[in-house]
Amino acid sequence: MNTKTVYRPQAGLTEREYHYCPGCTHGIIHNLVGEVLKERGLIESSVGVASVGCSVMAYEYFDCDMHQAAHGRAPAVATGIKRVRPESTVFTYQGDGDLASIGLAEAVHAAHRGENITIIFVNNAIYGMTGGQMAPTTLLGQQTTTSPHGREKAQAGEPLRVCELLSNVPGATYLERVSVHDPKHVRKAKKALQKAFDIQSGKQGFTLIEFISTCPINWGMEPKDSLDWAVENMIPYYPLGVYKDMTKEDDDA
Amino acid sequence: MNTKTVYRPQAGLTEREYHYCPGCTHGIIHNLVGEVLKERGLIESSVGVASVGCSVMAYEYFDCDMHQAAHGRAPAVATGIKRVRPESTVFTYQGDGDLASIGLAEAVHAAHRGENITIIFVNNAIYGMTGGQMAPTTLLGQQTTTSPHGREKAQAGEPLRVCELLSNVPGATYLERVSVHDPKHVRKAKKALQKAFDIQSGKQGFTLIEFISTCPINWGMEPKDSLDWAVENMIPYYPLGVYKDMTKEDDDA
Amino acid sequence: MSKVLMKGNEAMALAAIKGGADAFFGYPITPQNELPEYLSHHMPANDRVFVQAESEVAAINMVYGAGGAGARVLTSSSSPGIALKQEGISYLAGSEIPCVIINVMRGGPGLGGIQPSQSDYNQITRGGGNGDYKVLSFAPENLQEAVDLIKESFPLADHYRNPVMVAVDGLLGQMMEPITLEETEKTQAAGKKEWAADGGYGERGYRNRIASLYLDPYKLEEHNLKLKGKYDEMREKEQRYEMIETEDADIVFVAYGTMARVARNAVQMLREEGVKVGMIRPISLFPFPKKAFEALPERTHSLITLEMSLGQMHQDVQIINNGRYKLDFFGRTGGVVPEPEEIVEHVRAALKEDA
Amino acid sequence: MSKVLMKGNEAMALAAIKGGADAFFGYPITPQNELPEYLSHHMPANDRVFVQAESEVAAINMVYGAGGAGARVLTSSSSPGIALKQEGISYLAGSEIPCVIINVMRGGPGLGGIQPSQSDYNQITRGGGNGDYKVLSFAPENLQEAVDLIKESFPLADHYRNPVMVAVDGLLGQMMEPITLEETEKTQAAGKKEWAADGGYGERGYRNRIASLYLDPYKLEEHNLKLKGKYDEMREKEQRYEMIETEDADIVFVAYGTMARVARNAVQMLREEGVKVGMIRPISLFPFPKKAFEALPERTHSLITLEMSLGQMHQDVQIINNGRYKLDFFGRTGGVVPEPEEIVEHVRAALKEDA
Amino acid sequence: MAKGRIIIDEDRCKGCGLCIHPCPVDILDLDRSKTNKKGYTPLYVTDPEQCIACSFCAMMCPDNVITVERFVKEGSK
Amino acid sequence: MAKGRIIIDEDRCKGCGLCIHPCPVDILDLDRSKTNKKGYTPLYVTDPEQCIACSFCAMMCPDNVITVERFVKEGSK
Amino acid sequence: MLEEKLIVAGFGGQGVMLMGQILSYAATHEDRNTVWIPSYGPETRGGTANCQVTISDERINSPVVSEPDSLVVMNHPSLAKFENKLKSGGSLFINSSLVEQDGIRDDVDLYPVDANKIALDIGNLKVANMVMLGAYIAVTDLFDKEAIFKVFDELFTGRKEALVALNRKALEAGMDAVSA
Amino acid sequence: MLEEKLIVAGFGGQGVMLMGQILSYAATHEDRNTVWIPSYGPETRGGTANCQVTISDERINSPVVSEPDSLVVMNHPSLAKFENKLKSGGSLFINSSLVEQDGIRDDVDLYPVDANKIALDIGNLKVANMVMLGAYIAVTDLFDKEAIFKVFDELFTGRKEALVALNRKALEAGMDAVSA
Ligand SMILES: Cc1ncc(C[n+]2csc(CCOP(=O)(O)OP(=O)(O)O)c2C)c(N)n1
Ligand SMILES: Cc1ncc(C[n+]2csc(CCOP(=O)(O)OP(=O)(O)O)c2C)c(N)n1
Ligand code: SF4
Ligand code: SF4
Numbered sequence A, B: 001m002n003t004k005t006v007y008r009p010q011a012g013l014t015e016r017e018y019h020y021c022p023g024c025t026h027g028i029i030h031n032l033v034g035e036v037l038k039e040r041g042l043i044e045s046s047v048g049v050a051s052v053g054c055s056v057m058a059y060e061y062f063d064c065d066m067h068q069a070a071h072g073r074a075p076a077v078a079t080g081i082k083r084v085r086p087e088s089t090v091f092t093y094q095g096d097g098d099l100a101s102i103g104l105a106e107a108v109h110a111a112h113r114g115e116n117i118t119i120i121f122v123n124n125a126i127y128g129m130t131g132g133q134m135a136p137t138t139l140l141g142q143q144t145t146t147s148p149h150g151r152e153k154a155q156a157g158e159p160l161r162v163c164e165l166l167s168n169v170p171g172a173t174y175l176e177r178v179s180v181h182d183p184k185h186v187r188k189a190k191k192a193l194q195k196a197f198d199i200q201s202g203k204q205g206f207t208l209i210e211f212i213s214t215c216p217i218n219w220g221m222e223p224k225d226s227l228d229w230a231v232e233n234m235i236p237y238y239p240l241g242v243y244k245d246m247t248k249e250d251d252d253a
Numbered sequence C, D: 001m002s003k004v005l006m007k008g009n010e011a012m013a014l015a016a017i018k019g020g021a022d023a024f025f026g027y028p029i030t031p032q033n034e035l036p037e038y039l040s041h042h043m044p045a046n047d048r049v050f051v052q053a054e055s056e057v058a059a060i061n062m063v064y065g066a067g068g069a070g071a072r073v074l075t076s077s078s079s080p081g082i083a084l085k086q087e088g089i090s091y092l093a094g095s096e097i098p099c100v101i102i103n104v105m106r107g108g109p110g111l112g113g114i115q116p117s118q119s120d121y122n123q124i125t126r127g128g129g130n131g132d133y134k135v136l137s138f139a140p141e142n143l144q145e146a147v148d149l150i151k152e153s154f155p156l157a158d159h160y161r162n163p164v165m166v167a168v169d170g171l172l173g174q175m176m177e178p179i180t181l182e183e184t185e186k187t188q189a190a191g192k193k194e195w196a197a198d199g200g201y202g203e204r205g206y207r208n209r210i211a212s213l214y215l216d217p218y219k220l221e222e223h224n225l226k227l228k229g230k231y232d233e234m235r236e237k238e239q240r241y242e243m244i245e246t247e248d249a250d251i252v253f254v255a256y257g258t259m260a261r262v263a264r265n266a267v268q269m270l271r272e273e274g275v276k277v278g279m280i281r282p283i284s285l286f287p288f289p290k291k292a293f294e295a296l297p298e299r300t301h302s303l304i305t306l307e308m309s310l311g312q313m314h315q316d317v318q319i320i321n322n323g324r325y326k327l328d329f330f331g332r333t334g335g336v337v338p339e340p341e342e343i344v345e346h347v348r349a350a351l352k353e354d355a
Numbered sequence E, F: 001m002a003k004g005r006i007i008i009d010e011d012r013c014k015g016c017g018l019c020i021h022p023c024p025v026d027i028l029d030l031d032r033s034k035t036n037k038k039g040y041t042p043l044y045v046t047d048p049e050q051c052i053a054c055s056f057c058a059m060m061c062p063d064n065v066i067t068v069e070r071f072v073k074e075g076s077k
Numbered sequence G, H: 001m002l003e004e005k006l007i008v009a010g011f012g013g014q015g016v017m018l019m020g021q022i023l024s025y026a027a028t029h030e031d032r033n034t035v036w037i038p039s040y041g042p043e044t045r046g047g048t049a050n051c052q053v054t055i056s057d058e059r060i061n062s063p064v065v066s067e068p069d070s071l072v073v074m075n076h077p078s079l080a081k082f083e084n085k086l087k088s089g090g091s092l093f094i095n096s097s098l099v100e101q102d103g104i105r106d107d108v109d110l111y112p113v114d115a116n117k118i119a120l121d122i123g124n125l126k127v128a129n130m131v132m133l134g135a136y137i138a139v140t141d142l143f144d145k146e147a148i149f150k151v152f153d154e155l156f157t158g159r160k161e162a163l164v165a166l167n168r169k170a171l172e173a174g175m176d177a178v179s180a
């Protein structure tokens, strides 16, 4: 009997093994991004922008030209790249600390200008790399190293929802929140990425895909439990779905 | 016959004359803020934060303790003040370049944390102080010194609407957009300010009042024409009204 | 008083509480994270303010607000984070707002690495910001000294109405060492600050303003000369340093922080070989301890600056030196902490060359 | 070639276009606004990129992206804006990305004022950011020189893969002077940059990465030593200066930019009184023109540093000097431009004291 | 008869005219025969008798030039 | 009979177990008798015959450990 | 050797900046050295404004004019501010429509020009600056009117072309005003 | 004069940091000087970890241990990394459950301890570090077990109190393992 490979890992990726902790969903998300760029034939003309966070070394993993940006500034770096190299596919890969905290202005303004770039936004409700501090996305009651008694509304406010926030920025073209906690959702997440990169290829503007992600290490959980925790706690506060789609009208017409 | 003073200027203000250009509505807005703080008996325990913009010298005008903040950072400065002096009434006074451009992250995050402060946001669709450059709020087609052919969507995106953006931030308690182009609207604007400062006094959280304002000099118009231009061009894109009111439920209950 | 073993970052955090810090504003960055983490627990527990800001830029401006409102305020960060704070620090100096900044230095430039480094000397002592301002800055070599300097920094900041920076390299932040600091020690408290803009106009009877803007250049110059007066006072009063076996030294090392600790070993080793080496250990970086050099014996003929950088403090040694001694430099950078043997080797090689 | 009268900021903008700037990213700030304003019109008209960024921080990071993607990139700002860019500049140096930065300096610290100043010398030459990096930096004294240096800066930035800063005070930005710069002059163009991460992997056959992160301290040190190699090359090749009537000078001024222009008058006035004064005018701030001092005649006995600050370049003079000359300083700060008479008066007083 | 009057702090006026249009009885104009200390042509009242003390002018004045008084009958408070 | 098989790049495995639960035929487990080069207990297939080559395991593996092959009849393509 | 240093001062909006620039443009055309510097500030546009112009056959060093050879004053506050800087024997041009002549230094040559009135007569108050410029070149003999006309032609193009004739008229009127 | 320099190395999660810290705590109690430094990095938590401990009656200068007197190695990669640093004649403690002894330097005193197995026997793999610590104090005679117990009592309070007994047991088992 012959065999046919139905899943070959490492598409759109270098041979480098990830440094991520066991069971960290950063890996799944990387795999999806690599796969989509490869399948769409975009990988060789892509420029990725790694941010500062656990995925800081993403520039070692994606098999395309890469920049490593200062903490929070990836959308500005991507703007610089895209403006001078409009034919390249430009994406950023950013954590929630990076994008929603220090880099909020850069993200909102890239959307505001309608930059034709794609942001991969990995929301794990915590600062992974620096050891588990509170992020703007940390849930109420969630313990972190800087919210030792759980995040309190009176002290730190309620968690920021990035897709919802950006949905009111005129320049954003497509915003979707996805999850990778099971194969079905992984498949859906891949579709979202395809849509985002297709929009970019069609020069239709700013796209952001938010991934609900885990941090088993700093959440202090086993990897499988982390997935369950994300489903039970994060998704209710961060509902999955499309938050904005400005291509719809065009499609219908 | 005796007389009764029905309008005495300079309430809540120092004796200093404004340096603003003739007909600039910054003055009207200052007057309202001073009046409300005075009438509410808050002026002597207030701390205002002047930003960088034409109103940089606001610290000379409001008759209360004042800080002058770095460009865009007034909400962070106000956070610092309010956290250590929770009994003071703390407000910022910021232009649209200051708040919506360089200081966007600070404004959104102050709202996000639900800081119990009041932001007076003066939107004149331009950078007044530096000589009329494009702001994030500059209208499409509007000529400025850095959008010489009028703001183009493809180049600079569509104007950012701050109240709308913040309405999706959970921590914001009260958001209203007002105008001062005629006495009726001036009165309404005053009510909005009263509401905002009352919410702060009641420790109910973050409030922002956006003022549609003019810049006769950099718009290149007579003061009266500027008011008309604001009514005809700005208000349609920046509709007046309450964008968020989290006190409603409490009131109804 | 008995000693307790503490992690550097936590010890410094505790010292800040004892120093009377009313408020902390900061943003996470390695290798100083244990400091805000400790404070996130202990500041609220002590009825003080802890805010994790959205960025370093926001943090330093919160410091501006709280400090300008009269509170004793702390922030902490590490090298790239300090770079982001430079505009804010320039504002703090310009508006004469006291505060304490802890900088746990790591390798650069850019993102660099997270290993210990001293390559922030320039951005500490030259100001990374605009204008003719200075930050009073200290560089302890061990945790006890760090703790003591931090406690002292709060009243000093208040006295000068100026930011004070305590700079350690990442190793000091991460290490554990026994320190003497009673949990029960009473905290210092700042007196009422009559200049603070805190909403106390009613009581006070006059209005306070915090600002660094002077549109008239002559007024701005006057303001700068006033600031210079304070820096001159610091130069007069705050030079701190330790002289180590300099009495009979032919060769004198100049080193601070962890590098000074390593160099202490090298001094011993070289002395065992009969080479008369001593060391000046600057504790204050600004003001640079000029007085230490004036106290060197006649016989000293060479100074060797040792740094965990490619030579930043060395510039101050060159300035102080003014042609007097033979100068030499040895440094490692990028997060490498040298071993005493390397220094010994360097000196041996230099001696051979001279001979 | 005939001369045209242009405003400094506009002339510098035009020079950047001629220098081959593919893209500009900046944020408004006085006194440099005419520069982006000019470019907002002329960059698109020349099919180049103009983006008004949301902040200085965003602008410098856009520069990082565009520069790292191989374009010739310009940004401009003024003192507090430069402070905000320090982290970004450190990243640019660390990642070896070429770019040109124009700094039209104003008085500080903090918001300060908007009048001309030279109090950014420290943040230009010492780096305000973290790490052992340097920015090649030039300080022209008139618009023709500014224009020429800007045109030259683009290829220099490419050669060194390092940021190049051209620093003028606000007066140079605001003044009008005739310059020779043909509108029709062909613009320089950068060659293909083989290291650029621009999406050209397919064609190129290998992947490019732009990063400043080196987690292994030994690798980071190696990287720093590589960078140092470039700075040493700059020290060797890029020292620029002008010697003005130094051949027979007893006293030599050291001054740059507008201060040098003012000092030129003072030199004339003093020479008319029989005082033999000359001047070294540094054109490169980093590298500091050490060679100029080596070229002074035997008879020179004093150096007087003149700055529109409280003495920042003076530190470099002290370092170079190494005890050789009697040193003196005269400065005005906060935006005050001194008059030649003040300098003359200062020298007269010093001579009287000496006598 | 006038219900009240406005008092103009002439040297503060910047001649912007914002107070003029809102006046319901249309009695305000700039006095083009004058320049004040600042160099502007200041506000004046064309027909004081008409003033109804509505304060609209004062509310619209950015520069705090106008005080408005209502006439009240002796004895009333 | 097996419809396909998975190939496990054992030394890349971090023993996180994310691949285990999604397997519809429940044939995956960690091999607690082993540690791989990285020091983790790697994945193994308890009953290869059951594999339906659905790829769920591979899709969930963050570390690119699993290749999935489907058996195809000789001659078919 | 020619070296002329000049300060032009007035209200913002009176066109003092442009007046100075025109002199520098004219100097540039004749290949003389020249520097024009503005006083700049974030002040109200209604405030005072001034510029300093140096024109020289030699290299120009310090761009700052501390002791001008000539002073053109368009309003009263500017007279107060700059009168004492004018060098003894220098030329003082005042817009006598707005500036009172009482008490002015007597060690300088005073040229009062009723610039506002002349400009209004020509048809536009805005060209008062060009009236003053006319007076200035007539007295100093620095440029002939053709040199200034040439600058007008360059500056006022497109939609502004209509201004050329008006400004020429104003310049000539200003020249006449002092040659009378 | 006593001066002991030690490196403890293993996988993240094996508790090597804590083991070193306990020694520094014990030294602090006895008013000795001590410094503990970690290797830190943004690496995967599953990676290798090590700490360096110095205990001395004299002032401790350089905190970096370049040539340790003792080396405790919990896994194989750590042996490879640190074996050569150990000073000649030093003590090498290996977790023989995971580390092969073949080819180890013969100029050092080797103490193999089957720590994983012993820990499992006691009931929890996680206390393998305390087993090694027991072996270490038994051999070096730096601290008696009471001194370490005191640290346990301080560290494991509240919810962690249950760990005291377990850790004591592990410590004693480790001491026994090398005194046999
Ligand atoms: C200017 C600056 N500030 C702070 C840091 C430290 N830092 C590194 S990563 C990080 C947060 C990472 O969190 P997130 O973006 O959520 O990514 P994750 O690690 O969770 O994937 C921080 C604060 C830095 N490197 N630079
Ligand atoms: C860090 C920094 N960047 C830029 C500036 C220059 N600047 C001063 S005010 C201003 C914009 C003001 O516009 P806006 O906030 O809209 O206020 P307005 O003048 O229109 O009232 C800018 C860019 C500055 N002072 N500091
Ligand atoms: S720390 Fe958290 S986010 Fe980072 S690699 Fe580990 S599990 Fe993933
Ligand atoms: S420039 Fe515009 S915003 Fe500023 S004071 Fe003048 S009119 Fe008002």
Ligand code: SF4
Residues within 6 Å of the ligand: E005, E006, E022, E023, E024, E025, E026, E027, E028, E050, E051, E052, E053, E054, E055, E056, E057, E058, E068
């Ligand atoms: S108070 Fe009313 S009626 Fe009187 S002048 Fe003012 S606007 Fe007119």
Ligand code: SF4
Residues within 6 Å of the ligand: B023, E012, E013, E014, E015, E016, E017, E018, E019, E020, E042, E043, E060, E061, E062, E063, E064, E065, E066
């Ligand atoms: S609104 Fe005020 S400043 Fe304007 S014209 Fe009327 S009185 Fe004068």
Ligand code: SF4
Residues within 6 Å of the ligand: F005, F006, F022, F023, F024, F025, F026, F027, F028, F050, F051, F052, F053, F054, F055, F056, F057, F058, F068
């Ligand atoms: S391919 Fe499907 S059936 Fe086969 S092992 Fe993986 S999950 Fe199980």
Ligand code: SF4
Residues within 6 Å of the ligand: A023, F012, F013, F014, F015, F016, F017, F018, F019, F020, F042, F043, F060, F061, F062, F063, F064, F065, F066
């Ligand atoms: S998901 Fe991948 S890394 Fe995790 S256990 Fe399965 S094969 Fe191993």
Ligand SMILES: [Mg+2]
Residues within 6 Å of the ligand: A053, A095, A096, A097, A122, A123, A124, A125, A126, A127, A128, A135
């Ligand atoms: Mg995160």
Ligand SMILES: [Mg+2]
Residues within 6 Å of the ligand: B053, B095, B096, B097, B122, B123, B124, B125, B126, B127, B128, B135
């Ligand atoms: Mg504005």
